[in-house]
Amino acid sequence: MHWFALAAAQGHAEAQNNLGAIYAHGLATAPDAGKAVEWFGRAAEQGLAKAQNNLGAMYFTGTGVPQDDALAVQWWRKAADQGNAAAQDRMGGAYLSGRGVPQDDSQAAQWLRKAADQGHAPAQDTLGTLYQQGRGVPKDESQAVQWFRRAADQGLETAQYNLAQQYDFGRGV
Structure with missing residues (x-):
């Protein structure tokens, strides 16, 4: 987690997405949906399709953010337009x-x-x-x-x- 955090803090989108997943699933740390959304969001803003998909899922379920179907679809569409099958x-x-x-x-x-x-x-x-x-x-x-x-x-x-x-x-x- 340490190295992902260092890379994520420097703007590495894949590391940001991985850090989001670590917080979302409580891998090597306590689950923290708010931090998961934060890191998925940073990577999604950089255009990383899998992070956009993950962020959409957080909005769809209202995990760590207020539930919002329209925002979920907005993020999924960005990822889908890049060819993300999920x-x-x-x-x-x-x-x-x-x-x-x-x-x-x-x-x-x-x-x-x-x-x-x-x-x-x-x-x-x-x-x-x-x-x-x-x-x-x-x-x-x-x-x-x-x-x-x-x-x-x-x-x-x-x-x-x-x-x-x-x-x-x-x-x-």
Whole structure:
């Protein structure tokens, strides 16, 4: 932690993000959500996508800051526009739920597809569900199976269950 703190104090964005994670998760120190937000924020302001994603999560849950869906989405969008798959997944979730943005299944599917194409298993699973239900994309059980399988092959248990359900009911297989 000592060396991260020294580098972070000198403006090193990766070190700032790492220090934020240390405080967020209480690694080698007591958890301190306020300090986590501070360090994630410093790195996010420098344009570090993973810090922007982390800061968005803090605003979304109201951890260390007042809960604010709009600010969460603002930070996630910055990270997502840089290609951060986790932030793209969260943008998809925001559009599905209508938290911080107007509810829009089509926009959700577009963001989830970007993350899924990068191999992000949670986005692959959710995209499979959208194809299964025909939400934001044409209903296509075989596409659902393909996305569930990709996520299941990475060990995501919800995708494994969803894939098993597809086989059990003979949908898309």
